[in-house]
Amino acid sequence: MTDLEKGPTGRRRGRGARERILSASQQLFREQGINRTGMDQLCAAAQVSKRTAYQHFTNKDELVAEYLRRFDPSVLSNVFDRTDLAPRERLLAAFDVPPTTPLCPYIAASVELHDPQHPASQYAHDYKKAVAARLADTAREAGATDPEQLGEQLALLIDGAAARTRVLNADAFPTAAAIAAVLIDNALPDTAGDHRERAEASS
Amino acid sequence: MTDLEKGPTGRRRGRGARERILSASQQLFREQGINRTGMDQLCAAAQVSKRTAYQHFTNKDELVAEYLRRFDPSVLSNVFDRTDLAPRERLLAAFDVPPTTPLCPYIAASVELHDPQHPASQYAHDYKKAVAARLADTAREAGATDPEQLGEQLALLIDGAAARTRVLNADAFPTAAAIAAVLIDNALPDTAGDHRERAEASS
DNA sequence: CCGTAAGCACACAGGGCGGTGTACTTAACG
DNA sequence: CGTTAAGTACACCGCCCTGTGTGCTTACGG
Numbered sequence: 369m370t371d372l373e374k375g376p377t378g379r380r381r382g383r384g385a386r387e388r389i390l391s392a393s394q395q396l397f398r399e400q401g402i403n404r405t406g407m408d409q410l411c412a413a414a415q416v417s418k419r420t421a422y423q424h425f426t427n428k429d430e431l432v433a434e435y436l437r438r439f440d441p442s443v444l445s446n447v448f449d450r451t452d453l454a455p456r457e458r459l460l461a462a463f464d465v466p467p468t469t470p471l472c473p474y475i476a477a478s479v480e481l482h483d484p485q486h487p488a489s490q491y492a493h494d495y496k497k498a499v500a501a502r503l504a505d506t507a508r509e510a511g512a513t514d515p516e517q518l519g520e521q522l523a524l525l526i527d528g529a530a531a532r533t534r535v536l537n538a539d540a541f542p543t544a545a546a547i548a549a550v551l552i553d554n555a556l557p558d559t560a561g562d563h564r565e566r567a568e569a570s571s
Numbered sequence: 572m573t574d575l576e577k578g579p580t581g582r583r584r585g586r587g588a589r590e591r592i593l594s595a596s597q598q599l600f601r602e603q604g605i606n607r608t609g610m611d612q613l614c615a616a617a618q619v620s621k622r623t624a625y626q627h628f629t630n631k632d633e634l635v636a637e638y639l640r641r642f643d644p645s646v647l648s649n650v651f652d653r654t655d656l657a658p659r660e661r662l663l664a665a666f667d668v669p670p671t672t673p674l675c676p677y678i679a680a681s682v683e684l685h686d687p688q689h690p691a692s693q694y695a696h697d698y699k700k701a702v703a704a705r706l707a708d709t710a711r712e713a714g715a716t717d718p719e720q721l722g723e724q725l726a727l728l729i730d731g732a733a734a735r736t737r738v739l740n741a742d743a744f745p746t747a748a749a750i751a752a753v754l755i756d757n758a759l760p761d762t763a764g765d766h767r768e769r770a771e772a773s774s
Numbered sequence: 775c776c777g778t779a780a781g782c783a784c785a786c787a788g789g790g791c792g793g794t795g796t797a798c799t800t801a802a803c804g
Numbered sequence: 805c806g807t808t809a810a811g812t813a814c815a816c817c818g819c820c821c822t823g824t825g826t827g828c829t830t831a832c833g834g
Contacts, residue, residue, distance in 0.1 A: 385811065401685035403606050406791060417812045422793065471682075478738045479674070479682040482604035489738075496738050521750055524743055528731020535681045535699050535730070543720075543727055547754065554753060586831075588781070609821060620782045625823065 386424045388414040393435040398470055402432055402480045433487040436477055436495070448502050455510035459503065459522060459552055463529070463545035472530035499523055512555040521551050589627045591617040596638040601673055605635055605683045636690040639680055639698070651705050658713035662706065662755055665729060666748035675733040702726055715758040724754055 392414035396405045407428060411418045425431040447462050474492035481489050504519025512518045529544035595617035599608045610631060614621045628634040650665050677695035684692055707722025715721045732747035 401682075403683075404685055407793080408791080417814090418792095419794085419813085420811050423810080428792065475734050475738055476682055479604075479679055480606075482607055484740055492738055493740065496735070517746075517749075520746055524731040524735050524746055524750070525727070526731075527734045527738070528727040528729075528747075531678050531730045531734040532699070532727050535678055535695055537687055537696065540727055543723055544731075546720075547724055547727070547750065550757060551750065551753065586780070610823080611821080620784095621822095622783085622824085622826095623781050626780085631822065 385414070385416045385420045389416055389421055389424060389431070390435060390438055392416075393431065394438065397432070397435060398473065402477060429486060429488070432477065432481070433491055436473060436488050436491050439473060440495070444499070444502065448506060455506050456552060456556065458506050459510065460545060460548060462503065462522065462526060463541050463548055465541050467539055471534040472527065475527065475530055476534075496523065496527070499526070507552075507555065510552070510556060512552075513557060514555065518551060518555045522548055525551075588617070588619045588623045592619055592624055592627060592634070593638060593641055595619075596634065597641065600635070600638060600679075601676065605680060632689060632691065635680065635684070636694055639676060639691050639694050642676060643698070647702065647705065651709060658709050659755060659759065661709050662713065662725060663748060663751060665706065665725065666732070666744050666751055668744050670742055674737040675730065678730065678733055679737075699726065699730070702729070710755075710758070713755070713759060715755075716760060717758065721754060721758045725751055728754075 389410070392410055393405075396410055396413060407418060407421065411421050414421075421431075425434065448458065450458055450461065453461060474495050477488045478492045483489060484493075500519045500523040502519075503522045504515045507518040507522075508515035525544040525548055529540040532540035592613070595613055599613055599616060610621060610624065614624050617624075624634075628637065651661065653661055653664065656664060677698050680691045681695045686692060687696075703722045703726040705722075706725045707718045710721040710725075711718035728747040728751050732743040735743040
């Protein structure tokens with residue numbers, strides 16, 4: 369509340385420590401993982417004194433949770449709010465991830481923290497459910513017979529591609545997109561022609 | 572704790588240290604994660620002195636790598652060497668995991684260690700490729716048109732179910748199995764009327 | 775019965791970590 | 805100007821972690 373809008377002109381001498389901390393988190397947590405990134409290193413990268421960091425975040429756990437919350441706008445909206453695509457194409461667009469994306473940070477956080485009670489783990493849980501829900505909404509919009517099922521299935525494909533990309537160090541999203549195309553065509557009874565036979569995947 | 576009799580009667584718990592260490596690793600690494608399990612705690616659980624542990628494994632990294640290698644027999648063989656099942660059922664049996672399984676330890680290790688050069692990460696990589704290859708073999712045996720593709724697709728489903736089970740704390744393997752049934756039926760041209768209905772089941 | 779290898783108990787080094795205390799400096803605003 | 809909120813510099817604490825050094829005890833094979 370009293371964090372940012374205190375001053376009309378935002379720049380104090382430290383030029384917005386909180387933003388720099390979160391920005392550095394995005395980079396370091398992704399590159400090195402959460403557990404392997406110490407607060408000292410993080411503050412050095414953000415050019416912020418450690419004391420200031422602990423005045424913005426009571427502890428590292430809270431910082432990690434906030435770091436995760438910063439991913440929503442770029443992931444959820446940029447895919448689902450595209451009005452230039454038909455619902456079916458929007459579902460497939462969820463698998464068009466740029467190859468720069470290393471790994472879904474929510475999965476990484478859940479595994480690294482290893483504590484379902486951790487606020488970041490709980491947020492990851494909620495986020496994954498939200499993605500499945502938005503996929504289901506889009507599936508319903510596309511006329512799927514069982515939108516919830518299709519949404520859950522597509523969400524599973526995304527997570528599978530993310531995990532596999534990480535372990536194998538090779539992009540697995542094309543394979544997932546191929547499966548998604550099959551599932552979508554199987555779930556849309558009104559698409560033109562006999563989709564069932566032509567539903568072939570290609571990686 | 573238990574009154575561990577240390578000398579007078581009965582064999583000292585010595586002479587099986589390595590096995591006990593690896594056994595304790597399986598339990599603790601799964602329950603708590605690798606990074607959150609210290610060598611002190613591990614040795615205490617294994618009833619092994621720390622000195623002995625470091626005479627069997629030069630460092631923790633090597634222990635982690637060896638810990639991962641102990642999963643092969645129980646995962647690869649127990650599914651693929653079942654002669655009582657037809658190839659198609661064998662493919663689906665890969666999704667019949669007992670609910671006690673918390674998470675694929677290979678994914679967990681890759682994420683936790685966060686270093687593709689780590690021996691355990693490399694072994695995880697090889698293992699995942701081996702699973703995909705065995706799935707492809709079984710797919711070929713079942714008469715799939717593109718066995719490699721189907722194997723890779725099923726492997727992705729397994730990893731997706733594992734990751735999603737972890738993040739959501741809910742079993743995602745039934746959903747993955749439903750998708751697998753669809754993919755398998757789409758890839759087997761000769762099973763036209765038999766299993767079509769099963770492809771509609773889901774979580 | 776003795777030698778040797780395996781195991782044990784325990785202390786300790788060295789380092790990284792999360793987090794704090796203290797005294798100080800600067801920018802913004804009235 | 806003065807006040808005040810934000811940031812700084814840096815030392816420091818306590819904890820836990822991996823990994824060793826040292827001397828001692830036990831089991832087993834010949």
